[in-house]
Amino acid sequence: MSNELTYYERQKLEWLLRTSQSLRQIANLMRRTHSALSKEINKNADGNRKKYRADIAQSKSETRKHKQRRGKLDKYPKLKEYVEDKLLEDWSPEQIAGRLQVAPPPEIIGLNISHESIYYYVYEKADRYKKLYKHLRTNRKKRKRVGCRKSKKTTIPSRISIHERPEVINEKIRYGDWESDTVEFQRKKNNPYLSVQYERKSQLVRIHKVPNKTAEETKNALLQTAESVPRELFKTITFDNGSEGAKHLELKDYVLDIETYFCDPFSSWQKGGVENMNKLIRQYLPRNINMLEISDRQILLIQERLNSRPRKGLNYLTPNEVINQVVPD
Numbered sequence: 450m451s452n453e454l455t456y457y458e459r460q461k462l463e464w465l466l467r468t469s470q471s472l473r474q475i476a477n478l479m480r481r482t483h484s485a486l487s488k489e490i491n492k493n494a495d496g497n498r499k500k501y502r503a504d505i506a507q508s509k510s511e512t513r514k515h516k517q518r519r520g521k522l523d524k525y526p527k528l529k530e531y532v533e534d535k536l537l538e539d540w541s542p543e544q545i546a547g548r549l550q551v552a553p554p555p556e557i558i559g560l561n562i563s564h565e566s567i568y569y570y571v572y573e574k575a576d577r578y579k580k581l582y583k584h585l586r587t588n589r590k591k592r593k594r595v596g597c598r599k600s601k602k603t604t605i606p607s608r609i610s611i612h613e614r615p616e617v618i619n620e621k622i623r624y625g626d627w628e629s630d631t632v633e634f635q636r637k638k639n640n641p642y643l644s645v646q647y648e649r650k651s652q653l654v655r656i657h658k659v660p661n662k663t664a665e666e667t668k669n670a671l672l673q674t675a676e677s678v679p680r681e682l683f684k685t686i687t688f689d690n691g692s693e694g695a696k697h698l699e700l701k702d703y704v705l706d707i708e709t710y711f712c713d714p715f716s717s718w719q720k721g722g723v724e725n726m727n728k729l730i731r732q733y734l735p736r737n738i739n740m741l742e743i744s745d746r747q748i749l750l751i752q753e754r755l756n757s758r759p760r761k762g763l764n765y766l767t768p769n770e771v772i773n774q775v776v777p778d
Contacts, residue, residue: 522562
């Protein structure tokens with residue numbers, strides 16, 4: 450018989466401890482030794498039989514087992530080195546786990562690890578001085594869910610609803626369909642913004658620093674994005690209802706055959722690709738940063754770092770790898 454009590458035995462022990470029987474009598478009834486029950490109470494109730502609770506004892510026991518169990522990263526130093534290196538390159542645990550499945554380095558072929566195990570390692574097992582959590586998207590010490598921003602309702606001329614957008618865009622069948630948004634920072638005098646464009650199928654991103662969030666500056670940023678890719682890779686743009694998209698009609702004159710679409714009010718989730726990209730950008734440029742101190746060169750480096758990270762939706766290829774397969778040499 451195992452020295453470790455089962456949960457059923459712990460429940461039985463909790464009930465018997467509330468009677469007037471001695472611990473030796475309880476041990477005889479449970480067919481356990483007196484010392485085994487004494488250790489159980491000392492470990493999980495600080496030696497006080499009146500405070501013993503089966504559910505709490507079970508939880509403490511499982512926690513101790515988990516801490517004693519060696520994880521895969523402890524068993525395989527090369528795998529641990531790979532995971533830490535990619536974390537330091539700002540890859541997410543999901544990206545690391547996925548890349549290991551499709552393109553593992555020769556020295557760790559056959560070794561896989563789940564993204565949850567990597568998260569556990571970052572928060573519970575890694576050396577504290579490394580502060581690997583700082584390389585995760587949210588830069589938080591603990592994982593938690595955050596809500597999405599809501600866009601402001603704005604009247605836009607000749608606005609075409611996202612519900613009229615062709616299925617070829619909705620299903621991400623082709624390249625060249627973009628989403629656009631503005632990233633804001635702390636309210637300081639003359640503090641710039643970011644105009645962000647995201648290609649839906651390849652997940653390619655373009656980031657431009659703009660002095661304000663006017664429609665004119667957004668239009669100029671979109672033109673720069675259009676000029677950065679071949680003509681066939683710029684077909685449509687989807688906006689939310691912010692005033693930044695108010696000059697969308699002018700884009701149709703600058704870029705032939707382009708179509709523009711707009712999300713429903715307070716439904717920025719309808720262009721979730723660029724919204725998620727904004728969160729990735731926050732890892733490098735948090736809301737409280739002074740954008741006046743950030744150069745265009747730094748913005749470009751962040752852009753290309755994001756374009757060089759593998760994505761689950763791309764079978765763990767990077768956006769740059771995908772787009773390079775599409776663009777002719």
